[in-house]
Amino acid sequence: MEQESTLRVAAELKNLNVIRHFVQETAESLDVDQRVIGDVILATDEAVTNVMVHGYQGQPGIIEIELRRNEDSLVVCLRDQSAPFDPTVMPPPDVTVPLEERPPGGLGIHLMRQLMDEVVHRTTPQGGNELTMIKRGVI
Numbered sequence: 001m002e003q004e005s006t007l008r009v010a011a012e013l014k015n016l017n018v019i020r021h022f023v024q025e026t027a028e029s030l031d032v033d034q035r036v037i038g039d040v041i042l043a044t045d046e047a048v049t050n051v052m053v054h055g056y057q058g059q060p061g062i063i064e065i066e067l068r069r070n071e072d073s074l075v076v077c078l079r080d081q082s083a084p085f086d087p088t089v090m091p092p093p094d095v096t097v098p099l100e101e102r103p104p105g106g107l108g109i110h111l112m113r114q115l116m117d118e119v120v121h122r123t124t125p126q127g128g129n130e131l132t133m134i135k136r137g138v139i
Helices: 013-029 034-055 107-115
Strands: 002-010 062-070 073-080 118-123 129-136
Touching: 002 013, 013 034, 013 062, 034 062, 034 073, 034 107, 034 129
Parallel strands: none
Antiparallel strands: 002 062, 062 073, 073 129, 118 129
16 A cells, blocks of 8 residues: 655755654654654755755755655655756765764765665656655554
């Protein structure tokens, strides 16, 4: 059985609370285990923040967040029309290097990979991005 819910919002940092609330409420309505909802919220927060800051670079845009449960998995699908960027090809950061010696960036993508079981990117036919993150064993 598959159920889903979608939110479309302006790609503005002020909407992060709206997005977090949407993920929380939707996951609860889909009977997702409370122990994994925080991970899904954090991974989604990192992904949409990257789109807002790096994708749209302060320009107006829309982010669509779709949540659906597919059997025992929660699927989070993010769509935007910013320049194509595939975060899944970014190398993991070397977290053994002292913080002051590390290049900036990359930790949000690393966090998404650690919190979710699968992260997949595709460029949409319109030239935007679709990032799908899957968390298994959520019920």
